[in-house]
Amino acid sequence: MEILLLCPDNPFPSESGAAIRNYGIIRGLYGSGHRVTLLTFSDTALDPGTNPLFQYCADVFSCPIPQRSKSDRIVSLLTTRKADMEDRLMSAAFGQRLAAILDSRAFDIIQFSGIELGSYLPVIGLKKGAAKVVYDALNAEAELQRLIYRLDRKRPSRLHTALYSAVQARRLATYERNLCRSVDAVIAVSEEDRSLLEPYGDSPIYVMPSGIFVDDYESCSGEGRADNQLVFTGKMDYRPNVDAVEWFCDSILPVLLQRHPALKLIVVGRNPHPRIQALADGNHVSVTGWVESVLPYLQAATLFVLPMRMGSGTRLKILEAMAAGCAVVSTSLGASGLHGSMREAIEIADGSHRFAHSISSLLSDRDRRGALGARAREQVRAHYDWSALMRHLLSAYEDLGFG
DSSP states (O other): OEEEEEESSOSSSOOSHHHHHHHHHHHHHHHTTOEEEEEEEOSSOOOTTTOTHHHHOSEEEEEOOOOOOHHHHHHHHHHOOOOHHHHTTOOHHHHHHHHHHHHHOOOSEEEEESGGGGGGHHHHHHHOTTOEEEEEESSOHHHHHHHHHHHHTTSGGGHHHHHHHHHHHHHHHHHHHHHHHTSSEEEESSHHHHHHHGGGOSSOEEEOOOOBOGGGSOOOOGGGSOSSEEEEESOTTSHHHHHHHHHIIIIIHHHHHHHOTTOEEEEEOSSOOHHHHTTOOSSSEEEEESOSOSHHHHHHOSEEEEOOOSOOSOOHHHHHHHHTTOOEEEOTTTTTTOOHHHHTTSEEOOSHHHHHHHHHHHHTOHHHHHHHHHHHHHHHHHHHBHHHHHHHHHHHHHHTTOO
């Protein structure tokens, strides 16, 4: 098959969940004998001599990430009925490059990753020919905004963001519905997300969880791990991640420090929000910003923590931690979308006191941590290695008439 893949950010090096997912899809399609043409946003030049994307793709094209000022977003909010995400990645350069690629050759599948790239459907519709269009839905976005609204409205200091999310939830529901009805197929990342997207229309919805290449996350022995070191990873200007770390530092860490005074939380990930930077105290909380690889932090972690209270889909950060042999403590929401046996390989705790108790118990039991980490790695290999996941995507393509 000839496949055109549109990505919201550079799949390699992978610095976000979307990038990790798209890099896995590209490698999986290449390994299955298909030709992928990649069009992606990237603010850095991609080097054909060192970047493996050029090995796995027939062609690679990139455009700079467009910049939208805060004032532009406010004007759009007040003068249109558009969801903020509709214009987030609008770029004349990207649209022109997309049109040129579609004019230059015929494709069997045109797949775009994430709701922001739905703004290019008019170009695709004019130029696609006989190609089938597939929307890879990274989140059920309207529901995500509803959940953010329900949490933020409880905090007086966050009432302005709660209002924003309430408006965005309504607008995103309309946009998401129109988008799902305009494509030939939708890919959801979990059964939960499929149930949220199904009411939007008649386009078939397939489930393909996000995955990783487990062998890329070589684990180390329990003896190689630090003592009293908790790790959280993620893109740190993403609202669900910001909320998770703030909640942990406000409501969970103080409880833990009473029993484990040497405990430290390391927050690993690019673009830390100012509220996250403000939490770094030089003692119990450290914020790294961008790192070349999360693997050293995962290999050194005593525990990986996932105190998520908002979001959807399968979180790649938990798969990475499990593949690296970490013992994991997560909320139910953080573990949502995971295969049932995967959930048995992590500690799930909701509420600040139960979350703190689970962490404290594991910090005091090295053998149990080691056993959890070993089972976690075994389960992620069985259910979330790309070798096991690509059949879901290929099956969807077969239903669209391509084998």
